[in-house]
Amino acid sequence: MDGGRRLLNVTDRALRIFMAFLVLVFVLYPFIAVFLKALLKEGSFGFSEFLFIKEELYLLKNSLKSSFLTASISTIFAISLSLMTFFISKRQRSFLMFVLLLTMVSPPFIGSLTYIQLFGRNGFITKTILGLSINPYGMWGVVSVQTLGFTSATAMLLITYLDSFDGTMIEAARSLGAKTSSILVDIVLPLIRPAILVSFLLNFIRAMADFTSPMIIGGAFNTLATEGYLSIIAKGNSPRASAISLVLFLPSIVVFIIYSYYYKQQQRASKNLRRVSSRMEKSGLYYVLAFLAGFFILWLLIQYLAVFSAAITDRYQGKTFFTLQNIKDARPHIRDSFVRSIGYSLIGALVSSLLALVLSYYAFIRNFKYMKVIDFIANMPYIVPGTFFGLGYIFAFNKEPLKLTGTALIVILNLIFRQLPMSIRTVQTSMGQIEEETMASAKDLGAHNLYILKDLVFPLSASGLFLAFTNGFISSMTTVGSIIFLVYPSRKLATLVLFDLVNSGKYKVASVLSVFIILICLGTSLVSYAVYRRGHVSRS
Amino acid sequence: MLVEVKNLNKSYGDLKALDQVSFEAEKQEIICVLGPSGCGKTTLLQSLGGFVELDSGTIMIDGKSIEKLAAEDRPVATVFQSYGLFPHMSVLDNIIYGLKFRNYKKKAARQEGMVMVRTLGLEGHENKKVTQLSGGQQQRVALGRALIVRPKLLLLDEPFSNLDTRLRDSMRQELLRIRDIFGITMVFVTHDQEDAFSIADRIILMNHGRLEQIGGARDVYDQPASDFVLNFLGRTNLSDEGYVRPEAIRLVRGGRGARIVGKVFKGFYSQYTVEDDKGSYQVISLEDDFEVGQEVGLEMEIRSI
Numbered sequence A: 001m002d003g004g005r006r007l008l009n010v011t012d013r014a015l016r017i018f019m020a021f022l023v024l025v026f027v028l029y030p031f032i033a034v035f036l037k038a039l040l041k042e043g044s045f046g047f048s049e050f051l052f053i054k055e056e057l058y059l060l061k062n063s064l065k066s067s068f069l070t071a072s073i074s075t076i077f078a079i080s081l082s083l084m085t086f087f088i089s090k091r092q093r094s095f096l097m098f099v100l101l102l103t104m105v106s107p108p109f110i111g112s113l114t115y116i117q118l119f120g121r122n123g124f125i126t127k128t129i130l131g132l133s134i135n136p137y138g139m140w141g142v143v144s145v146q147t148l149g150f151t152s153a154t155a156m157l158l159i160t161y162l163d164s165f166d167g168t169m170i171e172a173a174r175s176l177g178a179k180t181s182s183i184l185v186d187i188v189l190p191l192i193r194p195a196i197l198v199s200f201l202l203n204f205i206r207a208m209a210d211f212t213s214p215m216i217i218g219g220a221f222n223t224l225a226t227e228g229y230l231s232i233i234a235k236g237n238s239p240r241a242s243a244i245s246l247v248l249f250l251p252s253i254v255v256f257i258i259y260s261y262y263y264k265q266q267q268r269a270s271k272n273l274r275r276v277s278s279r280m281e282k283s284g285l286y287y288v289l290a291f292l293a294g295f296f297i298l299w300l301l302i303q304y305l306a307v308f309s310a311a312i313t314d315r316y317q318g319k320t321f322f323t324l325q326n327i328k329d330a331r332p333h334i335r336d337s338f339v340r341s342i343g344y345s346l347i348g349a350l351v352s353s354l355l356a357l358v359l360s361y362y363a364f365i366r367n368f369k370y371m372k373v374i375d376f377i378a379n380m381p382y383i384v385p386g387t388f389f390g391l392g393y394i395f396a397f398n399k400e401p402l403k404l405t406g407t408a409l410i411v412i413l414n415l416i417f418r419q420l421p422m423s424i425r426t427v428q429t430s431m432g433q434i435e436e437e438t439m440a441s442a443k444d445l446g447a448h449n450l451y452i453l454k455d456l457v458f459p460l461s462a463s464g465l466f467l468a469f470t471n472g473f474i475s476s477m478t479t480v481g482s483i484i485f486l487v488y489p490s491r492k493l494a495t496l497v498l499f500d501l502v503n504s505g506k507y508k509v510a511s512v513l514s515v516f517i518i519l520i521c522l523g524t525s526l527v528s529y530a531v532y533r534r535g536h537v538s539r540s
Numbered sequence B: 001m002l003v004e005v006k007n008l009n010k011s012y013g014d015l016k017a018l019d020q021v022s023f024e025a026e027k028q029e030i031i032c033v034l035g036p037s038g039c040g041k042t043t044l045l046q047s048l049g050g051f052v053e054l055d056s057g058t059i060m061i062d063g064k065s066i067e068k069l070a071a072e073d074r075p076v077a078t079v080f081q082s083y084g085l086f087p088h089m090s091v092l093d094n095i096i097y098g099l100k101f102r103n104y105k106k107k108a109a110r111q112e113g114m115v116m117v118r119t120l121g122l123e124g125h126e127n128k129k130v131t132q133l134s135g136g137q138q139q140r141v142a143l144g145r146a147l148i149v150r151p152k153l154l155l156l157d158e159p160f161s162n163l164d165t166r167l168r169d170s171m172r173q174e175l176l177r178i179r180d181i182f183g184i185t186m187v188f189v190t191h192d193q194e195d196a197f198s199i200a201d202r203i204i205l206m207n208h209g210r211l212e213q214i215g216g217a218r219d220v221y222d223q224p225a226s227d228f229v230l231n232f233l234g235r236t237n238l239s240d241e242g243y244v245r246p247e248a249i250r251l252v253r254g255g256r257g258a259r260i261v262g263k264v265f266k267g268f269y270s271q272y273t274v275e276d277d278k279g280s281y282q283v284i285s286l287e288d289d290f291e292v293g294q295e296v297g298l299e300m301e302i303r304s305i
Helices: A003-039 A048-055 A057-086 A090-104 A110-119 A124-129 A139-163 A167-175 A180-191 A193-209 A212-217 A224-233 A238-269 A285-312 A325-365 A369-382 A386-396 A408-431 A436-444 A449-460 A462-478 A494-503 A507-539 B041-049 B091-095 B097-102 B106-119 B135-147 B165-182 B193-199 B217-222 B227-232
Strands: A313-316 A319-322 B003-012 B015-025 B030-034 B056-061 B076-079 B153-157 B185-190 B202-207 B210-215 B250-265 B270-276 B279-285 B295-299
Touching: A003 A048, A003 A238, A003 A325, A003 A369, A003 A386, A003 A408, A003 A449, A048 A057, A048 A238, A057 A090, A057 A139, A057 A180, A057 A193, A057 A224, A057 A285, A090 A139, A090 A285, A090 A507, A110 A124, A110 A139, A110 A212, A110 A285, A110 A507, A139 A193, A139 A212, A139 A285, A167 A180, A167 B076, A167 B135, A180 A193, A180 A285, A180 B097, A193 A224, A193 A238, A193 A386, A212 A224, A212 A494, A224 A238, A224 A386, A238 A386, A285 A313, A285 A325, A285 A507, A325 A369, A325 A408, A325 A449, A325 A462, A325 A494, A325 A507, A369 A408, A386 A408, A408 A449, A408 A462, A436 A449, A449 A462, A462 A494, A462 A507, A494 A507, B003 B041, B015 B041, B015 B202, B015 B210, B030 B041, B030 B165, B030 B193, B041 B076, B041 B153, B041 B185, B076 B135, B091 B097, B091 B106, B091 B135, B097 B106, B097 B135, B106 B135, B135 B165, B165 B193, B185 B193, B193 B217, B202 B217, B202 B227, B210 B217, B210 B227, B250 B279, B270 B295
Parallel strands: B030 B185, B030 B202, B076 B153, B153 B185
Antiparallel strands: A313 A319, B003 B015, B003 B056, B202 B210, B250 B270, B250 B295, B270 B279
C-alpha cells in the first residue's frame, strides 16, 4: 500500500469517527443531561420532581385536553385540504400549496398575534365589526391558534402521501359504479389511515410542546409546556423544567416509532406506481370537504391580511390610516437581530446538510453498522419538543470542558443538530437514487471511497442537499423553542425579539417583524424552488 | 350492433390522440386495438370507459348514447393494466365491490361473488388479501370484479403485459372461455400482435390517432390497407413494385438467378438473406439446409397495397 492510499484511509476513518463523536456529544449527551437533571437529586436517583403530575394535575389535564382538540380539528382540516387535490385543477393546486407554504415560513406565534388583533378586547372583528368586548383568552383561543398553525404541515404530509396513491384504484372503483362519496369512504380513507394517524399524533405532540400560544393567549389557562418554560425563565428551577420536559418527551417517542414505521412503508409503496391524474366527480362528500377546506383557507388568508395590514396601518380616534411609522419604530429591533438570525441560519443550514450527507454516506452506502446507530441517535431530535433540546444544551454545556453557554456557538450548534434529522431525510431520498452500479464502477476504476464521496455521492445528491439547505434555513429562521434558553439576552435572534414584542403588547411593531420574517423565508423558498425545478428540468 | 362508435376526436394541445375514429362491435365480439405506443389506443379505451373527455363524437351502446355519462354510470367496466385492486380488501370483497352500487344485500352479494370465485378458479383464495396473490390470480380478480357487474362492454388495457409468456397463453384461452360463459363483448388494447391474432375476432390498427384498418386477422395481414399496417404486422420485403412477406418467398433448390448471402438459424425455422439482380430479400423457410453462397431460384408473388 503506498503512502497516498494510506493517508486516504486514515482520513476516511478519522472523518467517520469525528462524525460519530459530533452526534454523541451534541445529540445524545444533551438528552442524557435532561434525564439526569430530572432524576438525579444530590447524587441519588428519585422521582420526586415528578410529583407535580399529581399535585398539579390540572396542568396535565389542560395539556391533554387542548392538545387532543387541536390534533383532532387540525387533522380534519388537513384531510379535507389534502383530499381536495383529487378535485382541483393544477393551477388551483399551486395556489393551495402556496397558501400552505405561507404558514410553513411564518414564525410560530403569528397566529396568536393576529388572534389578539382580530378577536381581542379591541379586536378588529369582535370590537370594530361586531361591537363586542369579550374575553378572548383561554383554551379555545389556544386551540384555534394551534389548529391554524399546525394544519398546513400535516396537510402537506398527507398530500405527499396521496401523490403516491395508485390512481388506477379510483378509476377501477368508478368503472364499477362507485360515486365520489363511496370512493372516499371505501378506498381512499382506509388506505391513508396510517398517514392520518401520523398526522394526528404529530399535531398532538406539537400541541403538547407548544408554550408560545398558551403563553400569549392562554390567559389563566396553563399547560405543562408553559409551566416548563416559566420554571426556567421565571423561577430558575431547572430540575422541575427537566421533569416537565421528560413528561412531554415520552409520548413523542411513541409517535417517533410509529412515524418511522409508516415512513418506511410509504417509501416502499410509492415505488413502481403509475401516476394517474384522475379527478373525481364533484358530488356527495366533496361539498363537505370543499366547505372545510375553503373555510380553513379563508381563515388563513384573513390572518395574513391582518398581519400585513397591521404592519402598515395605525388607528387614531377610530380611524384607520396608512403609515410607515410602524416600520420606523421596528428599526432598532430589526437591525442586529435580523443580521444575526440570517447569519446563524445560513451557517446552521449549510453545516447540517453537509453533516447529513457524510452521515448518510457512512450509514447507508458504506453500511457501517455502528453508523446506523449514530444515524438513529442523530434522528432523535426530530420530534422532541424544542424546549427539551434547548434545556439539554444548557445542562450539557454549562461547565468545562465544554463550557459553551452564552456563546453564539451553542446557538448555532443547537440549530445544526435540531435540523439534522430533516436534512438526513431529504439527503437520503436523493442519495437513494444513486445506483449501486455507478459506485461499483468507480471503485472498479480504482477510486478510493473518499473520492466516491467527493466525486459521485456529493454531486449526485446535490438536489437533496440544496433542498435540505433551504428547509434548514427556513426552519432555523422561524424556530423559537429550542434556542429560547440559549440566546444571550443582548444577542437575541429575530423570532425571540418578536416573541418579546408580542408578549409586551407591541403588536404593530411585532407585525412588521413578522412580515419581514415571512418575506425573507417566502422569498428564499420561492427562489430555491425555481432554481431546484430548473436544475431538475435541465437534467432530465 | 351492440357498440357503435362514431367520429371520436380528442386532442392534447397540438397532439391528436383520436382523429375521427369510428367502428362498431357486435354482441360477443372481441375487438383488439393494436398499435405502437402513442398511437391513441389507450385514449380510445379511456374514452369508452369515461375517463377521458372527448372533444367530439358519439358512443352508442345498445342504442343509447353514453358519451356524456360519467364513468360510474356507463354500462362498461374496465380491467386496468396495473389492475387497480384494492389492497386493503380481501379477494371476495374486491370482487363484490361493484354490487354495492347495484342494490345487492351483503349476503346475496357474497353468494354471487362465490360463484364468480369458482368460475375463475379462485376457490380457496377468496379470503386472502389481494396482495398475497400471484400476478395471474390478481388478473383473475380484476376480471371477476369487472364481470360481476354484468357490463355490456368489457374493456381491457394491455391485459397480459404483466404476465410471463406461458401464463399469457393460458389467460388468452381463459378470456375466450369467459366470453362464451358471459356472452360479453370486449374491446382490448395491446401492442403485442400475438395477443391480437390469438383471440380477436377483429383487429383495429391505429396510428397517430387514426384508425388505419379494421378487419379479421387474415384480412389485415394479407390485405393491409396502408404502409403502416403492412410494416406493423409481421416483416416485409419492399420494392418499387410492391411488397412480399418473407414467408411467401420460396427458395428453389437447383434454381438460378439468386444467391444466399446470409443465414441465421432460428430454431424451428431459418432466416436467409438472398440477393438477385433486383435487390435483396429476407426469406423465412422451414428448410435449414441452404448454405451461404449457394445459388437458388426464387418463387414469389409481389403484391401491392
